Amino acid sequence: MAPKFKSNLELVKQVDCFPNSITEPEAFSERMADHARLMYLSHTVGYIIPSVLEALQDKELSGEWWEFTPGVVRLLGDTEEVRTKNIGETLDRWRKAKRFQVLSGWRNEMYTIYAPQGKPCFIMERSATPLFGVIAYGSHMTVYIPATATSPMKLWVPRRAAGKQTYPGMLDNTVAGGMGDGANPWECIIKEAGEEASLEAEYVRAHAKAVGYVSYFYVRHKEAGGEAGLLQPEIEYCYDMVVKEPSEGGPVPRPCDGEVDEHLLMDVEEVKMHLADGKFKPNCSAVLLDFFIRHGILTAENEPDYLEIYARLHRRLEFPTR
Template sequence: MKAELSYLDLINLCDNAHPPVNGGIPPDATGFDAEKLVPLYLTPSLDSAIIGILRPVIVEQLKAENARSNELGLRPLWDIRVEESTYRLLRNGRVGPSVSFSAWCDKPSKRTEAMREVCERWRDTGLFADVCGPTKWRGELYPVYKEPFGVHDHASSVMEGGDESRLNYAFEMERSACALFGVVTYGVHMSIYEEREDEQGNRSLNVWVPTRSRTKQTFPGMLDNTVAGGIPSGMGNFESMVKECMEEASLDAGIVRKYARAVGAISYFFREQMRTSKGWLQPEIEYVYNIAILPEVDPSVFTPRPLDGEVESFEVWGLAGWSFMKQDKVIEELRAGKFKPNCGLVLIDLFIRLGLITAENEAEYMELCTRLHGRFSYEIW
């Protein structure tokens, strides 16, 4: 890793997957870039939504799953069309390989139960242990939607006997296994900061920065945004933020509800190459919140303190005079790659919104702005 990363370098560390699907692999591609990925459809029908993206090793494992089901006299879970003679008409008008749930697995509850059985069995047998093995298992369900940029609804919102087919919600699955199926996941990130201005008009910024626990399953010991976490299935974005604020940082729910502000979202397509060399695919959307500490409010009510063991410590770091000088610790640590990759993107987004990164002081300003809001090449999956 470079001694000092540019802001675009930091985005490239996180938004580092731009995979071709169903062809289009550059002739000089090597390693992961040369893999032919297969779209994961929700159903075998021609108008089915695409819900994920599969690497060859997963496609082969799903073939083995079907063979196992046949041996046990069970209905195969997967409709697999990856041989040229079985290719399907894709939604972009081309013909190519595909995988979907079998036609019998046609409701959110059925898909949820099927995925629960598969993921738990993979955990217990040690298959893909680097992702969803016993030490990586989260015991938390994440939602999967037909349209990843659509509404976050849930089966619990449907009256008993109601029509679940109208929902965008497709099913839910174990959090740690999501990257195996390339499904989009969702989270919340918040920065707590204070702006100051002295008598000479010099402006400065203080930001609360946590260090992640050394025992966390993911990115142990790295720096983070003030509060961050995944959105559990069935819970709204803001309620997830309130929950994480209490669990991670001991912040009172009433304070968070009063002062936290939704300020947008970032999105990126991450290929895991830091913790493991396996290259699993994880497109993610993070809803972004701020708490700006107001001068008329007692700042102690915004002071985060570790609670659930996921954070080792919190420190407040400053940016002096709106400058990005090396002595500004948050910038120094950011450019040294010490922050969890997606947290670096959230900080860059914050600096753009506060006017610290501008078109006048950053040559790659427009590249930064647009790369923070990717669509994962979803249209060509």
């Protein structure tokens, strides 16, 4: 049987796959029927699936730091510091009890969860964020060589290390990384450019440009590591960096920290082929489709699902943001 290639809309749907309360109200209501909202004051900051809710309601396992009303969970604590300590205690218990497989990927990286107006609500371990359906943030950069009269546009594409816990061996954006506590998107991309691609900080500062963001609500696959079905809304800040051909002195990304096996220089048609073949990490597909839209490669004239693709790549999430 011939392989089934994914359309651009299918690529978007694989990463933005939790029902939207505005455009899919019935599907959203059905999905939320057995989920709980993680609330801070009157604001929803995350969604909790039934298996996590069951664990939270076990006081011996999870502690006394949680309050429950129908469909709602609240993390107790009068200050950010106390709430951070309380959720940390719960996660430490879960990790020691091996309650959730996703916590085997513990990173010792802290992510900030926000209250309205960009105020921190609490800070938590990165690997645990999908258990609570809270927003995670990252920065992604596409490094490319512009088209000329004799050569098509080319993109630098890394292949993730075969030994990575998440999406091993898949294709990625040139540089990408999660934003831990206190980080900003610009410094994150500069740091990751050095660690993942051996690109000098001074060069990145001089040539990289902020170009917007993508946002979506992902339901994790098993390839993400840990349990399938965990919830992961994300906002990814996007950067472009124009470089010259290597033969003309342009930088060549090289693996540095063990997270990447190799960097490949692909023209746009090769990238499209690998996208359709499902070779890219799901959220990197979203970043590349946004890149194609911004550079006039994907347009309303050549893509019948253009409007839906664009809207879903910039989903308005219900939760407070940074």
